[in-house]
Amino acid sequence: MATEKTxxxxxxxxxxIAMFRAGRAEGFNMLVRRYQQKVYWIARRIVPSHExxxxxxxxxxxxxxxxxxxxxxxxxxxxWVYRITVNVALNAVRARKVKKLIRLDDLTDxxxxxxxxxxxxxxxxEYQAALRKAIDKLPAKQKLVFTMRYQDExxxxxxxxxxxxxxxxxxxxxxxxxKKIQDSVRRDIQK
Amino acid sequence: xxxxxxxHTVYTLFDGEAAxxxxxxxxxxxxxxxxxxxxxxxxxxMFAGMKGLRLPEPAHAYWGSILPRIHEAVGSGRRTSxxxxxxxxxxxxxxxxxALIIGMFLLPLQHQAPVDEISEGLRGAQAEDIQLLEEQFxxxxxxxxxxxxxxxxxxxxxxxxxILSIFRSSGPALSSVEDEHMRxxxxxxxxxxxxxFDLADNTIRQ
Numbered sequence: 001m002a003t004e005k006t007x008x009x010x011x012x013x014x015x016x017i018a019m020f021r022a023g024r025a026e027g028f029n030m031l032v033r034r035y036q037q038k039v040y041w042i043a044r045r046i047v048p049s050h051e052x053x054x055x056x057x058x059x060x061x062x063x064x065x066x067x068x069x070x071x072x073x074x075x076x077x078x079x080w081v082y083r084i085t086v087n088v089a090l091n092a093v094r095a096r097k098v099k100k101l102i103r104l105d106d107l108t109d110x111x112x113x114x115x116x117x118x119x120x121x122x123x124x125x126e127y128q129a130a131l132r133k134a135i136d137k138l139p140a141k142q143k144l145v146f147t148m149r150y151q152d153e154x155x156x157x158x159x160x161x162x163x164x165x166x167x168x169x170x171x172x173x174x175x176x177x178x179k180k181i182q183d184s185v186r187r188d189i190q191k
Numbered sequence: 192x193x194x195x196x197x198x199h200t201v202y203t204l205f206d207g208e209a210a211x212x213x214x215x216x217x218x219x220x221x222x223x224x225x226x227x228x229x230x231x232x233x234x235x236x237m238f239a240g241m242k243g244l245r246l247p248e249p250a251h252a253y254w255g256s257i258l259p260r261i262h263e264a265v266g267s268g269r270r271t272s273x274x275x276x277x278x279x280x281x282x283x284x285x286x287x288x289x290a291l292i293i294g295m296f297l298l299p300l301q302h303q304a305p306v307d308e309i310s311e312g313l314r315g316a317q318a319e320d321i322q323l324l325e326e327q328f329x330x331x332x333x334x335x336x337x338x339x340x341x342x343x344x345x346x347x348x349x350x351x352x353x354i355l356s357i358f359r360s361s362g363p364a365l366s367s368v369e370d371e372h373m374r375x376x377x378x379x380x381x382x383x384x385x386x387x388f389d390l391a392d393n394t395i396r397q
Binding site: 033041050174178 | 203208234236253260
């Protein structure tokens, strides 16, 4: 979860929102700069291409711009933005603005450890291919929870606020996702 | 710890959710059970493998291009006039929708003048009826993961399809006359729809 304040010298989100409401565009600009990368990566894990993620980023911040005057801060600003991002990205998928959810084939691998043998590398490549396939096969909602928990490292409480789901249900979703990934990888490797 | 308990708990070790005594129990069980030890190794390998998967970074210049394009889009006035009305609405979308529904349902509709019919219905609506429906819509809006955007869209775009979707999901109590009202709603022009939203907003502000 992002902090609402990035440093002691930086104004907090609430302060920036107040600036924007007072007619100072800089408040909005700073919010965009502060959160644009987070929004991009949330979107990018849901939609299949950089271009689709860019569309989502634009749409999200236009909505934030339009909605900020009425934002009631019942949840934190980042929670609100995260929720909008997830919804816009899923809507984009649903509206068939994009053809598919992200496929894990789109991912690149991190460089291999130079100390690994060629056999290790081959096994690693096969293993990661199996992982990609397994994550890719998860149902959309389960994949979303998996992404939010594992990749974005949000707490269950934060995910619950964003998705309006119970913490218990989310935990079950997440552990089911992990179990499915594990089973799928095992089956693939044993083939 | 039994093997079944182990399988139930082991994932929490990698999730930062396991209590210290749970971690200890899992590790002790793995030390004494070969099959659970193998499972633990497999899960460790899975998490290590997942760390190796990542998406390509966009070009550095990309980050600097976002803000100017947002300002361009916001400044280009791409919002509709109905959107402007809704953006400036003081009350939440749920209240406006509740008032609209009340208006729609209090009087039988005639397709020639649905807005007038609804406005008459709105004037006759009881405050508690509006409150009741508002609560229902607030619940609908908050219980659906997509609803926060629905609310934003309603205020920002006045998207007819989304409004219809919320009307349709508003509960069995409203379903008996749904088709008639949906047809009337779908037949409205943007200007009529704008009037209706103004009317609903005014009614619930009174």
